[in-house]
Amino acid sequence: EYNIVRPKGYTVSYHANPEMEKHHFGQTHPMKPWRLTLTKSLVSAYGMPFAMDNYNTRAATYEELNAFHASDYLDYLATAPPEDTPRDYEGNNPSDPKFNLGGSDCPLFHGLYDYCSMSAGTSIDAARKICCQQSDIAIAWGGGLHHAKRREASGFCYINDIVLGILQLLRCYPRVxxxxxxxxxxxxVEEAFKSTDRxxxxxxxxxxxxxxxxxxxALDDNGPKDEQNPGAHHAINVPLNDGITDEQYAMLFESIIGKINETYRPSVIALQCGADSLAGDRLGRFNLRVQGHGACVAYCKSLGLPMIIFGGGGYTPRNVARAWAYETSIAIASQNKIPDIIPLHAPWREHFIHETLFPTLEQIFGEPRANRNTQKRLNEIIMHVHEQLRFVGH
Ligand code: V1S
Ligand code: CA
Ligand code: ZN
Structure with missing residues (x-):
């Protein structure tokens, strides 16, 4: 029997709006909001809610969304009629798409504005708990929609809840x-903060x-090229090829984040945990296991800074739920030995083929994807990032 206990003097908060999960992008669309239901049910089956502060979040207000997004965009998002006709992958965009809304990637579905404001409300509430120091780690799996721009939807993202959350953090922390x-x-997110060194x-x-x-x-996209711009050198990009493994990813992640922590000295971390970097994802190309994905969360936690954790992509729902449930357990207790066998009383247990939290790569696909990342290339990436960081500091 697994008994995860609330760590003394340490608070993890879990922010979710169960209404979000009821929305549908459309039959063929890869984004499935019910992956959040599956995640919550695994988290509960392992007894984790007893070890956290759990919040049912509210929807963000128009004014809160307006802190980043343009009014004409928000007005259109709130009033555009849903497209009822199902559309295929090939596009079939309306003849006059406004703000990239409508069509296959960012469809106008029923309840879209509510869905977006709920996702944003979750991330803003989580950020506020970090600001007022009522949480050490705040979790918002319903957020992480990193492609949305000030007045444009992109890649399944309409409202950039991460930008809104970081704007909250900037009220009380010098560097994020x-x-x-x-x-x-x-x-x-990169574009929104391209002109600041905060x-x-x-x-x-x-x-x-x-x-x-x-x-x-690209590797050499490091923010504005103009040295007068405070944002110069403050964007770091780590471009990778298909099939990267847990070991390679951990090496890169620890080397790069460790160096950034020493040079930039952040006061708070905002971590987007898109689960489409897992092996077997419907859209992704990497070979990460649940353990390798979770190791990034464990490493960030080990830096001892306050942290907000967002969701993001993730298109094989049972694996998304595995990763995010495991990462919730890491946030609560990094030394934990969470049992691999999913508890017998877990609802949806039959969804988890093999009924384990940590399936092997072979169990995920039989034959894993070929690894196209050479050690030589990974070393070049690390070298380049370390050089960029020479320009950063106070
Ligand atoms: N890759 C991919 C992909 N798949 C789809 C898609 C598939 C079926 C559908 F019914 C609808 C859409 N779209 C894409 C990508 C967008 C990926 C977004 C990832 C989001 C995130 O995980 O980072 C964060 C939540 N779109 C494209 O590749 C664009 C096109 C270039 C190809 C598809 N056509 C329709 C539009 C242009
Ligand atoms: Ca990324
Ligand atoms: Zn993604």
């Missing part, structure tokens, strides 16, 4: 380190311009 382990480039953004992602979304985030 944003880390993004989603398989896609965190372009929206936020450093770091994204690890699959990079293949023209072939992999969104196509940005």
């Amino acid at each position: 380190l944003y880390i993004d382990i989603d398989v896609h480039h965190g372009d929206g 936020v450093m953004t770091v994204s690890f992602h699959k990079y293949q311009p023209d072939y992999f979304f969104p196509g940005t985030g």
Whole structure:
């Protein structure tokens, strides 16, 4: 019997809005909000709610969304009629798409504005708990929508809850380190803070311009090239190829984040934990196991800074739930030995093929994806990042 206990003098808070999970992007769309239900049910089956402060969050207000997003965009988002006709992958965009809304990636579905404001409310509430020091780690799995721009939807993201959360953190902390382990480039967050040295953004992602979304985030994209701009050198990008393994990822992550922690000296961490970097993801290309993904959370926690953890991508729902449940347990107790066998009383247990938290790569696909990351290339990446960091500091 697994008994996770509330750590003494340490508070983890879990922020969720159960209404969010009821929304649908459409039959064929890879984003499935019910992965949040699956996550919550695993977290509960392991007894984790007893060891955290649990909050049912409210929807963010128009004024709160307006702290980043333009009014004309928000007005359209709130009033655009849902498209009822299902659309296919090939696009089939309306003839006059406004703000990139409508079409296959960012469909206008029923209840869209509510869904977006709930996701944002979750992240803003989590950030406020970190600000007032009522939590050491605040978790918002319903957030992490890193592609949304000030007045444009992009890649399944309409409202950038991360930017809104970081804006809250900036009210009470001098420097925020944003880390993004989603398989896609965190372009929206990078762009939002490109002109400030109070936020450093770091994204690890699959990079293949023209072939992999969104196509940005090259190694030498380090923010504005103008040295007068305080944001210069404060964007770090780690472009990767297919098939990266737990061992390679951990080596890169610890080397890069460790060095950034020494040079930039952040006061708080905002970690986007997109689970599409896991092996077997419907859209992703990496070979990370639940353990390797979780090791990033454990490493960030070991730095001893307050931290907000967001969700993000993740398109094989049972694996998303595994990773986020495991990472919730790491937030509570990093030394934990969470049992691999999913508790017998877990609802949806039959969804978890093999009924374990840590399936092997073979159990996930039989034959894992070929690894296209050479040690030589990974060393070049580390060298480049270390050189960028020479320009950073106080
Ligand atoms: N990769 C991928 C992918 N798959 C889809 C998709 C598939 C089926 C559908 F019914 C609807 C959409 N879209 C994409 C990507 C967007 C990926 C977004 C990732 C989001 C995140 O995990 O980082 C954070 C939540 N879109 C594209 O590749 C764009 C196109 C370039 C190809 C598809 N056509 C329709 C539009 C242009
Ligand atoms: Ca990323
Ligand atoms: Zn993604």
